[in-house]
Each structure stands twice: as C-alpha cells, then as structure tokens.
Amino acid sequence: MELRVLFSLIYSSGFLCVLKSQEPKTPDVTDLAFKNIDFAMNLYRKISSYHDKNIFFSPLSVSTSFATLLLASKGSTRSQMAKGLNLDSLDGTGDATLIPQLFEQLQKNISQDGKLHMEQGTALFVDERFNVERVFSDQIKTFFGADVNNVDFSETELSKSTINEYVSRKTGGKVNEMVTSVEPLTQMMLLNTIFFQGDWDSPFDPNSTEMSRFYVDKYNIVQVPMMVKEDRFSTAEDRELRARVLRLSYRGGAALLIVLPDATADYTVIDDEISAERFHRWIKNMRRTKMEVHLPKFKMEQSYNLHEILPHLGISSVFLHSANLTGLSKDAHLRVSQVLHKAVIEVDEKGTTAASVTSVGITAYSLPATFIINRPFFFFLYHEATSSLLFMGRVIDPTKN
Structure with missing residues (x-):
C-alpha cells in the first residue's frame, strides 16, 4: 500500500514537472540583450560591406529608436520591424508593450547604481501637419523617456538648428551637428542619442x-x-x-x-x-x-543614414508611403523620412x-x-x-x- 502511494506521488510530481517545463518562458532583459548582439552583428556586417574603413556605432541606440516605433506601427510594418531588429521571438506574447517594457528595464539596470555615466535620449521630430496620438506620446514617455516634437520641416534651417541643439544638449556637447540638411518634404525624423563616459x-x-x-x-x-x-x-x-x-x-x-x-x-x-x-x-x-x-589611443566620429542601410536588413515598410504608423497618427501616409545615427568615441589613458x-x-x-x-x-x-x-x-x- 505504501509502495503504491509513493509511486503515485512520484509519477504525479513527474507529470507536473513535464507540464511545467512546457510553459513558455517570459522573455527578460537577458534575452533582449542577447538578441540585440546578433542584431548588432547583422547591422555591422551590412555597414562593413560598403567599405573597409573604421566603423563605430551603438546597436543599443539603434534598436531603442526602433523599439519606440513598435508602439506606433501595426500589421506588416510592425512584424517586419520586429524581425529586422531580431526581436520577433520576444514578440509572441500578444502584449505590444512587452518589448518596450524590456528596454525600460534594461535602461534601469544599466543606470541603477549611478556609477556608470551613460545617458540615452530618444526623440521624434514630426512635421506639424500631423497630429500625434496622445496614447503613443504617453507610452514612449513612460517606457523610453522620449520626446515628441512638432516642427515645421518646410522651414529647413529652423528645423535643422532645433534638432541639432537638442542633440548637442543630450550628448553633453559631444555631438554638435547631427543633421546637416533637411528636406522640405520631411515628415518624421527619428533620433536616439547615447552618451557614455567611463574611467x-x-x-x-x-x-x-x-x-x-x-x-x-x-x-x-x-x-x-x-x-x-x-x-x-x-x-x-x-x-x-x-x-x-x-x-x-x-x-x-x-x-x-x-x-x-x-x-x-x-x-x-x-x-x-x-x-x-x-x-x-x-x-x-x-x-x-x-x-x-x-x-x-584613438578617437572616432561616425555617421550613418540608417534609412539607407536598414532596408537591407528587411526593415523597409516604415520608410514607404504604405507604412502603417496609425498608432502614432491617424493621418494617412505618415512615414519615417530619415533615421540618423552618429557615434563618437575617444579612448585614452584615463578611460x-x-x-x-x-x-x-x-x-x-x-x-x-x-x-x-x-x-x-x-x-x-x-x-x-x-x-x-x-x-x-x-x-x-x-x-x-
């Protein structure tokens, strides 16, 4: 009798273990960091295919920028972006805010003890003809501390100086001329700044x-x-x-x-x-x-027009007139015109x-x-x-x- 009961308990607990092991694991910050390294290498290989010179960029900055747009995009535009960022496997829960939450947690983990001097800033500059949805602007403020700015892109010099002043302020003056020219027909510009100083x-x-x-x-x-x-x-x-x-x-x-x-x-x-x-x-x-x-000792300053590079990684819809960014604005035909990335590094005796x-x-x-x-x-x-x-x-x- 005792033997039968003991066998039954072992069998039941073993059955429970099998069921438990089949439960899908909720993605965490470690998963996000791992996936982002492979995205970084995909992007690096694409950049390196153009030349055999120095290369420097921030994969975290790039993926953070586009993670903000995941909150705005729908349909094939969203799925294409998630796949291109190598985040599609983290996106199967049905929760559209999961990936932004992971980026928020990652940022907190990096800056939690205050010893590491690293600051990130995300900003969307949207032409004033488009009305930005309140839900979207609230969400990217919550998850990314991001700013949404309306500018008149037809005023090319004014919009250029507005954007460059923002970037200079966010990078402690390290990046002073992010934008060299603005097309009058620009609809939206996406920027992410990241500033690191280490000893x-x-x-x-x-x-x-x-x-x-x-x-x-x-x-x-x-x-x-x-x-x-x-x-x-x-x-x-x-x-x-x-x-x-x-x-x-x-x-x-x-x-x-x-x-x-x-x-x-x-x-x-x-x-x-x-x-x-x-x-x-x-x-x-x-x-x-x-x-x-x-x-x-070395110092590098590198700039990339990512709207020209990312389509080669499968991220193209968001730059086309067919882009579905209805989460950002209900106005039709809104698309991303430019994604600019500029990175600066200086390595010396101090750090x-x-x-x-x-x-x-x-x-x-x-x-x-x-x-x-x-x-x-x-x-x-x-x-x-x-x-x-x-x-x-x-x-x-x-x-x-």
Missing part, C-alpha cells in the same frame, strides 16, 4: 605612452600614440577564429572587449563569425593573467568617452605575456551585469577620425 578601473600612465607603429595592412604603416600598462588582465584565445580577446574594465560595471586577429589572419573572416553566442563564450572563458598591454554552451576552440590565454594591439582590431563596449552591448566597432587605422 578605467586601472588607468594607463600617460608618461608610458609613446609613438609606435600600427600596421594598417601589408603596405601601410602609421605612427600612433601607444599606451602601455603592465597589470593583471582578463584574456582568452579563440583558436577557431585565430584571434585573441582582451577585457579592460571600467569603473561602474562596463568593460571594453578587444578582439585582435592573428597577424596572419584575415579580419574580414571574423566579420562573418561573431555572434551573441560567441561573445558570451569569450566572456565565460576569460582568465586573469599578468601581462603587458599595448593599446593605441573612454563615447557618444552615441560549449567552449570549442576557446581557451584561457597564458603566453606570451604581452598583448600588443598594433594591427586592425574589433572592440565591444558592454554593460557587464546584463551583457548588453552598448557600442561596437572596428579600428582599421587609429589615425583616421
């Missing part, structure tokens, strides 16, 4: 910085101010990609991950292989070791100022005890607690702004 956990000594060679390619060598520091650093090796990985930590919970291809490796091959899964593997397999690091499951092939790195970054490399600036990618780029020539 190294362990700063470099300016007295150790000296001019050194940087090998742009086989035929071009430039002289750059090279910072030098001996300390214990977190590092790993990705043998499959033939690259070394170095992490430099900031105060306040952010870090800069540098990926340096071997001298004999083609960095363009790495372009195709970087993913969220590999990014997490690098971090997981880091080991601290004493070494001497040589890192070039950085920036605006805008298996472990196959990855091992802890031990020898040699130097990490000399004197050839093209990739970098990823991320928030450590959430593994959220804030900025990313590649440096081909650190002397080019």
Whole structure:
C-alpha cells in the first residue's frame, strides 16, 4: 500500500514537472540583450560591406529608436520591424508593450547604481501637419523617456538648428551637428542619442605612452600614440577564429572587449563569425593573467543614414508611403523620412568617452605575456551585469577620425 502511494506521488510530481517545463518562458532583459548582439552583428556586417574603413556605432541606440516605433506601427510594418531588429521571438506574447517594457528595464539596470555615466535620449521630430496620438506620446514617455516634437520641416534651417541643439544638449556637447540638411518634404525624423563616459578601473600612465607603429595592412604603416600598462588582465584565445580577446574594465560595471586577429589572419573572416553566442563564450572563458598591454589611443566620429542601410536588413515598410504608423497618427501616409545615427568615441589613458554552451576552440590565454594591439582590431563596449552591448566597432587605422 505504501509502495503504491509513493509511486503515485512520484509519477504525479513527474507529470507536473513535464507540464511545467512546457510553459513558455517570459522573455527578460537577458534575452533582449542577447538578441540585440546578433542584431548588432547583422547591422555591422551590412555597414562593413560598403567599405573597409573604421566603423563605430551603438546597436543599443539603434534598436531603442526602433523599439519606440513598435508602439506606433501595426500589421506588416510592425512584424517586419520586429524581425529586422531580431526581436520577433520576444514578440509572441500578444502584449505590444512587452518589448518596450524590456528596454525600460534594461535602461534601469544599466543606470541603477549611478556609477556608470551613460545617458540615452530618444526623440521624434514630426512635421506639424500631423497630429500625434496622445496614447503613443504617453507610452514612449513612460517606457523610453522620449520626446515628441512638432516642427515645421518646410522651414529647413529652423528645423535643422532645433534638432541639432537638442542633440548637442543630450550628448553633453559631444555631438554638435547631427543633421546637416533637411528636406522640405520631411515628415518624421527619428533620433536616439547615447552618451557614455567611463574611467578605467586601472588607468594607463600617460608618461608610458609613446609613438609606435600600427600596421594598417601589408603596405601601410602609421605612427600612433601607444599606451602601455603592465597589470593583471582578463584574456582568452579563440583558436577557431585565430584571434585573441582582451577585457579592460571600467569603473561602474562596463568593460571594453578587444578582439585582435592573428597577424596572419584575415579580419574580414571574423566579420562573418561573431555572434551573441560567441561573445558570451569569450566572456565565460576569460582568465586573469599578468601581462603587458599595448593599446593605441584613438578617437572616432561616425555617421550613418540608417534609412539607407536598414532596408537591407528587411526593415523597409516604415520608410514607404504604405507604412502603417496609425498608432502614432491617424493621418494617412505618415512615414519615417530619415533615421540618423552618429557615434563618437575617444579612448585614452584615463578611460573612454563615447557618444552615441560549449567552449570549442576557446581557451584561457597564458603566453606570451604581452598583448600588443598594433594591427586592425574589433572592440565591444558592454554593460557587464546584463551583457548588453552598448557600442561596437572596428579600428582599421587609429589615425583616421
């Protein structure tokens, strides 16, 4: 009798476990951060296909901008945007505010202790001919702290100066000329600013910085101010990609991950292989070791017309006259005219100022005890607690702004 009861209880609890395991997991901030890394790499690959120069942008800034529009869009316009942002798998709950809520939570996680100096600002500039729905303006204010501004785009110089003043104010003066020209027929402009300022956990000594060679390619060598520091650093090796990985930590919970291809490796091959899964593997397999690091000082300012790039990622409807943005305005034929992204980064001895499951092939790195970054490399600036990618780029020539 006792045996039968015991069997029954085990069977019942096992049945309950099976049922429970089948319940869909509600997406959280970690899922959003993971998905955003793969979106970042998709966008990076599209940008890199146009040229072989320096690249720098903020994937978090771009995805945040478009997440605001998810609240305004409906039908194929919305589904297309969610898929292009790599967020469609988070969008199956039927709750249109879930993704905006996740962005709100992520922002709170990044800024919660106040030690990390990072500010984001989202703004829509809509032509005054269109009436913006109150529900939409309230929602983007709630989830994104966003501003909706009516401007008269037919007054091109006035609207341009209004927008540039807004951006300059939001980025602490780091980005001063976001908009260079405004078309009189512009209907809506979407902007997201992101400003990051970080101090190294362990700063470099300016007295150790000296001019050194940087090998742009086989035929071009430039002289750059090279910072030098001996300390214990977190590092790993990705043998499959033939690259070394170095992490430099900031105060306040952010870090800069540098990926340096071997001298004999083609960095363009790495372009195709970087993913969220590999990014997490690098971090997981880091080991601290004493070494001497040589890192070039560099400063970059990059601008992108995303309305020209994003259609190649499947986000096109929102830019067409057929766009369904009825959640933003009931006025017909409203579409996004421009999406502008500008990012600025400066890496020096003090720190950085920036605006805008298996472990196959990855091992802890031990020898040699130097990490000399004197050839093209990739970098990823991320928030450590959430593994959220804030900025990313590649440096081909650190002397080019």
